[in-house]
Amino acid sequence: MPSVRKLKPVPELWTIFQKLFRAYGPQHWWPAESPLEVVIGAVLTQNTAWQNVERAMANLKHARLLNLDLLCRTPAGRIVELIRPAGYYNIKARRLLSVLNWLKEQGGFAKLRATPTSRLRAGLLDCYGVGPETADSILLYALNRPVFVLDAYTRRILTRYGLIQGDEPYEELRLWIEESLAPFLKKDPRATVRVFNEFHALFVRLAKTHCRSLPRCPGCPLNSR
Template sequence: MKEELTEIYQTLLKELGPQNWWPADSKPEIVLGAILTQNTSWKNVEKALSQLKKHSSFDPYQVAKIPLEDLEELIRPAGFYKNKAKSILLVMDWFNRYHWDDRAILTLYQERLRKELLSLRGVGEETADVLLLYVFEQAIFVSDSYARRLFGTLKGTNYKTYGQLAKEIQLPKTMTVTDAQEFHGLIDEWGKLPTEEREKMVKLIQTDLLKDN
């Protein structure tokens, strides 16, 4: 499977080009985007982020001071704004306690970090893994809906839950953090393609996999 993952990654990279994902200029912006993108489109997230940027410049200490009702209005375009606002305030406060020192947080929690992230309100498996990948720069695989669709098509399996695919995927040690980030971005880009183009890409991947077997 690890060799197949490398081949799938290389094919997507060749066909779609570098994605330079996650689209953010700072780690606080990544965290905000990771929470806001839950159950909505990135277009809606961008609207909410734009309003947050005007209000706080993504300064996490300023975000943490925004009154709950005001924050709800700022992020309303992203949907589920009441729950997301509460989550943002709690998660910002958690990171602020550690002064956004991701190395210190990693040292403190080590292998318990994912469990700690999952204990935070509004942080599910996908959000936790996104934070591990982009904020803490750990080379892991994000088994989001696009990944489940791609690997489900390739393997003829219906991955109904995040955990189903996550249990099967372990990135090869040759993949760097940058590779893992690109892989996530490429899979999401594939998922946004029209159906015909997605199917064409799957056939290309299958052809490349057969060449190596």
């Protein structure tokens, strides 16, 4: 199969990371108390504001269901009721149960520690309705795997910065970002996870403060090369 990689690695990505980190500092992502909450949040956050995810999560917590086994045994209708604030609740309940049942079949979070990242990624992508951004969010933030999460904000910022066209396939951009950052991370998996974690969160922060739909360039940390 031909490689999807076409863009050449660039050192500017590391410069962008440094500028954003200097400007905003650590972002303390993902906003969750456990890997299970990360998984639930990653599925529920699709097409909705984070506040709605928090309301759905509060319902699950109040129902004492934030437990992998309990959730897998809960009827889909009950999950639908509880996650209603997150919108698209029927489809999201189906997606959530698909991921949770897959996790359970694998033996739960502890058992996954020994599984290679490529196998985990393939397993997640096989779950109903799970796309690469959701799979990679789970890999990075719930399972501490060195996989970059590429979202629409990152795509928008890097397009405006002039590094990409903006319509490249997800895999091409993900691999390009990972390869561009690799020389600065010295094959240290922990450092890689830390930087990928922060960088994604910093892109989100920039997209919400300066690089919005209508950019507010004055004062933007990237407004000088």
